[in-house]
Amino acid sequence: AQSVTQLDSHVSVSEGTPVLLRCNYSSSYSPSLFWYVQHPNKGLQLLLKYTSAATLVKGINGFEAEFKKSETSFHLTKPSAHMSDAAEYFCVVSDGQGNTPLVFGKGTRLSVIA
Amino acid sequence: NAGVTQTPKFRVLKTGQSMTLLCAQDMNHEYMYWYRQDPGMGLRLIHYSVGEGTTAKGEVPDGYNVSRLKKQNFLLGLESAAPSQTSVYFCASSKRYEQYFGPGTRLTVT
Numbered sequence: 514a515q516s517v518t519q520l521d522s523h524v525s526v527s528e529g530t531p532v533l534l535r536c537n538y539s540s541s542y543s544p545s546l547f548w549y550v551q552h553p554n555k556g557l558q559l560l561l562k563y564t565s566a567a568t569l570v571k572g573i574n575g576f577e578a579e580f581k582k583s584e585t586s587f588h589l590t591k592p593s594a595h596m597s598d599a600a601e602y603f604c605v606v607s608d609g610q611g612n613t614p615l616v617f618g619k620g621t622r623l624s625v626i627a
Numbered sequence: 628n629a630g631v632t633q634t635p636k637f638r639v640l641k642t643g644q645s646m647t648l649l650c651a652q653d654m655n656h657e658y659m660y661w662y663r664q665d666p667g668m669g670l671r672l673i674h675y676s677v678g679e680g681t682t683a684k685g686e687v688p689d690g691y692n693v694s695r696l697k698k699q700n701f702l703l704g705l706e707s708a709a710p711s712q713t714s715v716y717f718c719a720s721s722k723r724y725e726q727y728f729g730p731g732t733r734l735t736v737t
Contacts, residue, residue: 519717522667545724557670557728564724603669607724614660614685615726617669 519618532591537606547605631729651720659701
C-alpha cells in the first residue's frame, strides 16, 4: 500500500525567496510521484511527475522536484517565489505497477508575502 | 477538447434527499475516478472505474454509488444525503498515470 506525508501544512515565504515543500512517501513498488497545485476555488493542475526516468524532474512555472529513493522523499522546490505561486500543493503517489488510483497527501498551503 | 466536465457546479441538498453528479470526459480515457476534498484532508478516493461497465471502491465509498454505462461518463450517486457528505467533489480521468481533473462540484447538505 502507498502513503504520502507532507511534512508542513503551511509554508510562508517572501516574494523572491526560495520555496521548499517537503514530501515523504511509502510504496511497496517503484512508485510514480506527482505534485499537483490547486489555486483557490479551482481544480487541480499537474505541476510535475516522476515515473522512473530522470530523478530530477522539472515542471511548469519554474518548479522542480528530486526523487530520492534512499530518503523516500520527493520535495518540491522553486528558486524564487512569485505572488502567483500562493496556492495549495499536493504530493501524490501511485503504485508504479499499473493504473492504481492516486493517494494524496493532505496538502501544504503556500503563502507568499510581498 | 473540453477535457473533464462536471455537472452541477453547486448544489444544496436536505438530509435524506438523493442526487446524481455527472462527470464527462472527451479524451477517450479508460480510467475515471471520484474524489472528495475536505479541509485538511487532501483528496480521498470514493470510487473509481477501470473501464466501461466496471467500478471499484476507493478509500471512502460508504453512502455513495457509481455507474459507468458509457466510457465517457462516470456518475456518482448519493441515495440519502447526510451532512457528513458536505464536501467538494472532483472527478478525474486518466489514460495511464497522469490524471486530469474536473473543476469540482460544491455540495452542501443541510
